[in-house]
Amino acid sequence: MKRLIHRPVRSLLILTGSLLLATIATNCHSPESKAEASEIEKAETPAATEVFTLKKDKLSSSLQIPGELVAFRDVDIYAKVSGFIKSLNVDVGSEVRQGQLLALAEAPELSAQLASADSKLKAQEALSIASKANYERILEASKFSGAVSKNDVDQALAKRNADLAQLEAAKSAYREVGDLKKYLEIRAPFDGIISARNASTGAYIGPAGKGSEFPLFVLTEQKRLRLVIAVPEAYTGYVDQNDEVSFTVKTFPDKKFTGKVKRMSGALDKRLRSERVEVDVLNDNKKLLPGMIAEVNVPLPTKSSTFVVPKSAVVNSTTGVFLIRVKDQKAEWVPVKKGIEADDKIEVFGQLTEGDHFVAAANEEIRDGSPITTK
Missing domain, CATH: 1.10.287 (Helix Hairpins)
Incomplete structure (x- = not known):
């Protein structure tokens, strides 16, 4: 009796399993399953990476730094001998010529x-x-x-x-x-303007420290000014004498002034790690005043051709700065040093060979030695 009952059940199970296998086989060959399989294959295959060919070029950039306008010549005028001021011929703001009598003293x-x-x-x-x-x-x-x-x-x-x-x-x-x-006749040593006066008629005068705590006059040359800037160490190699720079001041924000580099200190300031550079500025109309702060634009043209790459090709990692070279369809990290930048380009220096191919949009996810498919 038991044998008669189990046989139909076993036949039913076999039939059900056959139907399930047939359904699975049918689904595997459907168009939807083929698309899913294709997407999986694409995900597993690495995307093609854009590369560029390394070549040399000249890159021109500029440096924006603050500067200060100072008088070309600025002197404190003291009395050479002790005496009393008999007459004053100038006051603050007076324009004087070289040799002009400023004050007369008596002794x-x-x-x-x-x-x-x-x-x-x-x-x-x-x-x-x-x-x-x-x-x-x-x-x-x-x-x-x-x-x-x-x-x-x-x-x-x-x-x-x-x-x-x-x-x-x-x-x-x-x-x-x-x-x-x-010496009782106090005269101007050069052309300029009296920017300060510290004595009046009848006052006792004398050499510095012996009768006058402050100078009688301060004479400032205003028609020529010095623009003093501090060029950071990294950019000193790009600045030369007679280079023309431009600058603006807050008093005239819509006007651009120019001048030429005339003096370079030839040494770095130990505290600021920068070189003092002086630019001569003609100021015939006397619009600019000593003491003004200027926003200076210093051009930084490269002296010779160097390797120039897109900024996106440079990887700034915790271990250094790298470019990713494509060699034998594999990534190779090449350490480099950065130079000046301009727009989206940057100078790089290192063990580089012109004509090599590098990844245009590099990142740390492209590991050293990993396979690369290029476009």
């Missing part, structure tokens, strides 16, 4: 010294004339035998020479006092 003791020196000079001149005449008479008498001894002639000559030396000393003393008195 009565100098006048007395000059008078004394003049008296000594005249007395010495009289002595010198007398000793010279005496020598000439003795010399003439010595020509007659036995009239004058040789010793008398020598003594007269010595007296004449001594009086002549004393005369020269008196002249020197007189000139010295006269020169000191000339």
Whole structure:
């Protein structure tokens, strides 16, 4: 009885399994399953990577840095000798020419010294004339035998020479006092503008630290200015003398000024690690003022052809900077150093060969040695 019951059940199970296998086989050959299988195959196959050919080029960039305008010449004018101001001929803002009288001082003791020196000079001149005449008479008498001894002639000559030396000393003393008195006339050492005045008529003046804590005047040359900039160490090799730079100032934001590089310090500031560069700026209209802060544009043209690549080709990883070279359909990480940048291009330096192929859009996901399919 049991055998009769299990046989139909076994037949039913076999039939059901056959139907399931047939259904699975049918689904495997449907168009939808073929599309899914194709997508899986595409996902497993790496996408083609865009590459570029390495070549040399010249890259021109610019550096934006702040600078300061300073006077080409700026001096503090003190009195050479002590005295009192008798008159002032200029004030703040006065334009002066070289040699122009700025102030006149008086010192009565100098006048007395000059008078004394003049008296000594005249007395010495009289002595010198007398000793010279005496020598000439003795010399003439010595020509007659036995009239004058040789010793008398020598003594007269010595007296004449001594009086002549004393005369020269008196002249020197007189000139010295006269020169000191000339210092009472305070004159401009060069063309410029009076930017400060620290004394008034009747004030006591004297050399720095001996009568004047502050200078009488500050004279500034305004028609020529120096634009002082600090070029960072990485860019010093791109700046040369006579290079033209442009700049703007806040006072005239819509106007561009220009100047030429004239002086370079030739050494780096130990604190800022930058080189001091001075640009000469003509300022005939005197719109620019010493002390203004400028925004300077310094052109940085490369001196020779270098390897230039897209910025996207450079990988900045924690271990360094790399380009990814494609060699034998495999990725090869090449360490490089970066130069100047311009737009989307950048200079690179390293063990590179012109004509090699590199990944255009590199990233750290492309591992060193991994296979690459190129476009």
